[in-house]
Amino acid sequence: MIDIQNQTDERNIAITKVGVKGIKYPIIVLDRAHGTQHVNAQINMYVNLPHHFKGTHMSRFVEILNEFRGRINIKTFETILARVREKLQAESAHMEIDFPYFIEKTAPVSGAGSLMEYRCTFTGIHAAGKMDFCVGVAVPVTTVCPCSKEISASGAHNQRAVVFVKVRFRKFFWIEDLIQLVEQSASGEVYSLLKRVDEKFVTERGYENPMFVEDVVRNVAERLNRDPNFTWYSVEAESFESIHNHSAYAFLEKPQIAD
DSSP states (O other): OOOGGGSBOTTOOOEEEEEEEEEEEEEEEEETTTEEEEEEEEEEEEEEEOTTBSOOOTHHHHHHHHHTTTOOSGGGHHHHHHHHHHHHTOSEEEEEEEEEEEEEEEOTTTOOEEEEEEEEEEEEEEETTEEEEEEEEEEEEEEEOHHHHHHOSSOOOEEEEEEEEEEEESSOOOHHHHHHHHHTTSSEEOOSOOOHHHHHHHHHHHHTSOOOHHHHHHHHHHHHHTOTTEEEEEEEEEEEOSSSSSEEEEEEEEOOOOO
16 A cells, blocks of 8 residues: 655655654553552654655554553653654654552541542653653642731631642652652642541641742752752642632743763
């Protein structure tokens, strides 16, 4: 049959990324408490397309995923991308994996247990024989406004916020440790299940620990700076304000350190 994708394109314009988005696929991730965790991920896969090719072969991305069924994880990420480059004859290959990660969390006073969901990402680029790989986590937290507390006779407005951290690193680390680092950097933590004694505790602790989004991203950065394993990071915080019709937002990143 005629291979339309391999026909010559006369427009002389290369494409940076072309591929497939939104593939729903089961993967296995490492879990410190239970060894492994089976999750349903959403995967995006791309390659570069030289100017002389009309298109890429979309079906080959899914074929490669099926080759690695049951073995899609951090350890095989580079191997998968190298296979993508080989099979699609590309100079660069990209893959993005987004998945929910569940941690059993204990309420601070009652000890009630429940599962808490965190969104995680693995992103990688394989090009020129080198691999660039990042891990990201989205962590819900609470923030209490320092200004509101200072100017009010009683109380202070507080709200839920999300902190997204993305890191490059030298050696393996647990997702749970990165999540805990973020939670310790905000006014308070978010839980799936709280009893009344827990609600009292987290409300009062948050009130005694007010923070702007600027404080949160700086606190996360300060903690990451103490660990030489992290060669680069970006931190963003979005606070869904309870008394404003907008969010408060802050972002910072650390330059990559060459190995």
